[in-house]
Amino acid sequence: MRFGLFGGPSRPPGQVGDGKSFRQFIDYVVEAEQLGFESVFLVEHHFTGAGQVSASLTLLSYLAGLTSTMRLGTAVTVMPWHQPLLLAEQAATVDIVSNGRLDFGVGRGYRANEFHGFKIDPDEAQARFEEAVGLVLKSWTSKERFNHDGRFWSFRDVIVEPQPVQNDPHPPIWVAAGSEGSVRKAAATGQRVLMDQFGSTAVCAERIGWYRDAQKQAGLPALPNQVALTRGLLLVDHPSKKAAEFERRHLMGRMIAASAQIPGQAPPANPTGPFVLDKSDDATQAATINGTPDECIGQLKALEAAGVEYVLFNDPWGGIERLRFFAREVMPAFRKARALA
Amino acid sequence: MRFGLFGGPSRPPGQVGDGKSFRQFIDYVVEAEQLGFESVFLVEHHFTGAGQVSASLTLLSYLAGLTSTMRLGTAVTVMPWHQPLLLAEQAATVDIVSNGRLDFGVGRGYRANEFHGFKIDPDEAQARFEEAVGLVLKSWTSKERFNHDGRFWSFRDVIVEPQPVQNDPHPPIWVAAGSEGSVRKAAATGQRVLMDQFGSTAVCAERIGWYRDAQKQAGLPALPNQVALTRGLLLVDHPSKKAAEFERRHLMGRMIAASAQIPGQAPPANPTGPFVLDKSDDATQAATINGTPDECIGQLKALEAAGVEYVLFNDPWGGIERLRFFAREVMPAFRKARALA
Numbered sequence: 093m094r095f096g097l098f099g100g101p102s103r104p105p106g107q108v109g110d111g112k113s114f115r116q117f118i119d120y121v122v123e124a125e126q127l128g129f130e131s132v133f134l135v136e137h138h139f140t141g142a143g144q145v146s147a148s149l150t151l152l153s154y155l156a157g158l159t160s161t162m163r164l165g166t167a168v169t170v171m172p173w174h175q176p177l178l179l180a181e182q183a184a185t186v187d188i189v190s191n192g193r194l195d196f197g198v199g200r201g202y203r204a205n206e207f208h209g210f211k212i213d214p215d216e217a218q219a220r221f222e223e224a225v226g227l228v229l230k231s232w233t234s235k236e237r238f239n240h241d242g243r244f245w246s247f248r249d250v251i252v253e254p255q256p257v258q259n260d261p262h263p264p265i266w267v268a269a270g271s272e273g274s275v276r277k278a279a280a281t282g283q284r285v286l287m288d289q290f291g292s293t294a295v296c297a298e299r300i301g302w303y304r305d306a307q308k309q310a311g312l313p314a315l316p317n318q319v320a321l322t323r324g325l326l327l328v329d330h331p332s333k334k335a336a337e338f339e340r341r342h343l344m345g346r347m348i349a350a351s352a353q354i355p356g357q358a359p360p361a362n363p364t365g366p367f368v369l370d371k372s373d374d375a376t377q378a379a380t381i382n383g384t385p386d387e388c389i390g391q392l393k394a395l396e397a398a399g400v401e402y403v404l405f406n407d408p409w410g411g412i413e414r415l416r417f418f419a420r421e422v423m424p425a426f427r428k429a430r431a432l433a
Numbered sequence: 434m435r436f437g438l439f440g441g442p443s444r445p446p447g448q449v450g451d452g453k454s455f456r457q458f459i460d461y462v463v464e465a466e467q468l469g470f471e472s473v474f475l476v477e478h479h480f481t482g483a484g485q486v487s488a489s490l491t492l493l494s495y496l497a498g499l500t501s502t503m504r505l506g507t508a509v510t511v512m513p514w515h516q517p518l519l520l521a522e523q524a525a526t527v528d529i530v531s532n533g534r535l536d537f538g539v540g541r542g543y544r545a546n547e548f549h550g551f552k553i554d555p556d557e558a559q560a561r562f563e564e565a566v567g568l569v570l571k572s573w574t575s576k577e578r579f580n581h582d583g584r585f586w587s588f589r590d591v592i593v594e595p596q597p598v599q600n601d602p603h604p605p606i607w608v609a610a611g612s613e614g615s616v617r618k619a620a621a622t623g624q625r626v627l628m629d630q631f632g633s634t635a636v637c638a639e640r641i642g643w644y645r646d647a648q649k650q651a652g653l654p655a656l657p658n659q660v661a662l663t664r665g666l667l668l669v670d671h672p673s674k675k676a677a678e679f680e681r682r683h684l685m686g687r688m689i690a691a692s693a694q695i696p697g698q699a700p701p702a703n704p705t706g707p708f709v710l711d712k713s714d715d716a717t718q719a720a721t722i723n724g725t726p727d728e729c730i731g732q733l734k735a736l737e738a739a740g741v742e743y744v745l746f747n748d749p750w751g752g753i754e755r756l757r758f759f760a761r762e763v764m765p766a767f768r769k770a771r772a773l774a
Contacts, residue, residue: 109596110529139592139593141592147525150490153495177479182491208590249695254487
C-alpha cells in the first residue's frame, strides 16, 4: 500500500493573509516526501473567501522545485473553467520542470457558487469537460498543426508547446468516478480513478472490482497506482482525543457546504455534488482512517483486503506532527508488506 | 546600473524534445542570479513550433523555488489570450511562493499567427487588454465580492484568491511602451515601462525623459527600477568574433518573422508589431551591447548617461559562458559606480 496527500492550502478560520497558509502547506508537503508519502494531489476551488488554492498547476510547479520523487497531481482540475490550450501548456510545463511527475486529474465541477461566479451553465459542464479533455490530449500529442471547431472553443493552425516529457503517450489522466458506468469507462480507456472520501470500504471494494474487471476485459495491465482512494486522516495518540477529531471532520463538512453556497441563496442540498456527504458519526467511522495507530492499521488492512493499494489523506490545516506520527507508527506495517511482496 | 535577463526557453534549430531546452534555460537563470543578475523577464508566445515558453507564470513559479533574490517577471503576459480571474490567481500564486518577487508585465499581443491561432480579432486587442488589466487589478485588491459585466468577460459575486503578498497596493505592473503618449500615461499611473530591444540610445534617452517628466508632474517618486531596457548581448572575447554575433542577431530577426507568420500566408511586413525590427548591421550596432568588454562597457556607459539604470539582456540559446564573462569583465565597472553612489 502506498500513501499520498490530498488537499491544498487555505486559511484556517480567523487567519489573515494568504502567504502564511501557503507557506505552511508547502513545508508540510516537502516534509511529507521525506516521511515516505509518494504524492500530493491538489484541489482547485474558487471564490470561497478562505484564500484557497485556485491555480493548482502554478503551485505544483513551485513544489516541483522543492521535491524530487513525489508525484504531483491535481484532484481535480475543473475543465469547464479553463481554456484548454492554455491549460495544456501549463500542465506540460509542470511535467517538464518536475521531470515527468505530473498526474493530471480532471473533473466537471460541482460547486454551485463556482458555476454562478464564472457564469457557466451547469448543464454545459459535461459537454465542456469532454471537449476540453479532448483538446488537452490533442495538444499534448499532436506533432502537426491542427484546427478545432468546437461548441465552446475554436482554434486555427495551432501546434501546442511545450510538450510534456511523459510522452508515451502522455501524462496519466485521472478521473473522479463512482458509478459503475463511469468506473468501467475509465478503466477501459486507460484512465486512472480517484475515489471519493465519503464512500465506505464495501463501496470501495465494489468500485475497484468494476475497474479491474473492465481493465482485464480491455486487455490492459493492472498496476497498483491506477486507483487512489481519499480518506480523512483522524489519527490520534489516545482514544480520548477521537471525539474532537470527529467534530473537526464535521466542521470540514459544514465548511464545504458553506463554500459551495451561492451568496444570498440557501445552502445547496448536496454540496459535494456527485459524492454523498454524510456528516453522521457512523459515516465518519466508515469512511475515514481514525483512532489510535492500531485502529488505523486495522482500517487500512481492511481497505487493502478490499483491493485498495493507494490511499490519499485529506487533513485540512493538518499539522505535520500527525504525518510524522503516521510515518512512525502506522506506515511501517505496510512498508513491510510491500518489501515482502 | 542593474542587469537582468529577458527571454525564455525554446529549442535551438535541430534539437528534439522540449525538456532539454527548458532545463538548460533553468540552469542558466539559476546561475545568473549567483553572478549578480537581478531579474528574469519571461516572454510568452504560442504556436511557433519551436517549443517556446508559453505558460510563463508556471515556469516562473518553478524558478521561484530555485532562486532567492531575483525578481521574476513577465515581458509580457499577453492579456487578450487569458481569462483575467484565472490569470490573477496564477500571478498571485507566483507572488506568494516567491515571497513577493513578481513583476507583472502586460501587453496586447502583436503576432499575426497568435491572433489567427486563438481566433481573436486583432481589432479587439486594445479593448481586451484594458478590460483584462482592470479585472486583474480588481481581483488582486478587492476584499469584497464583486460583479463584472464587461464586453469580453462577466462574473458574479466573486472574490479572487489567493491574494498577492505584494499588497501595497499590488505587484508592479510593467507595460511595453514607446510612443510619447503611452510612456507618459504609464508614468502618470504608476506603471513601470519595458523599453524594446530595437531602439537606439538616443531614442531611449528621449523616452526616459518623457517618463521622468510625467512622473514628476504626477508627484510620484522616481526609482531606478521603474524603467527597464532590453538589449541583445553580443559580447565577445575577440574582435574577430563580432561578425558571427551580428549574423546570429540577424538570424533571431528572421526567426521572429517566421514565428509571427500565419501558416500558408506571406510573412508579416512588421513581425515585431509596434517595435521596428531593423536587421541591418547599423541598427544592430546601435541597439545591442556588442563587441569586446571595453566596447560593451562604453556602450553601457552611454546608456547610463542617457538615464538608463536597468538593462535586460536577450541572448537566445545564450550559453552561460557569456554571462560569466560579462560578470567578470563588464559588471565590475558598474558595481563600483553603484557602490560609490
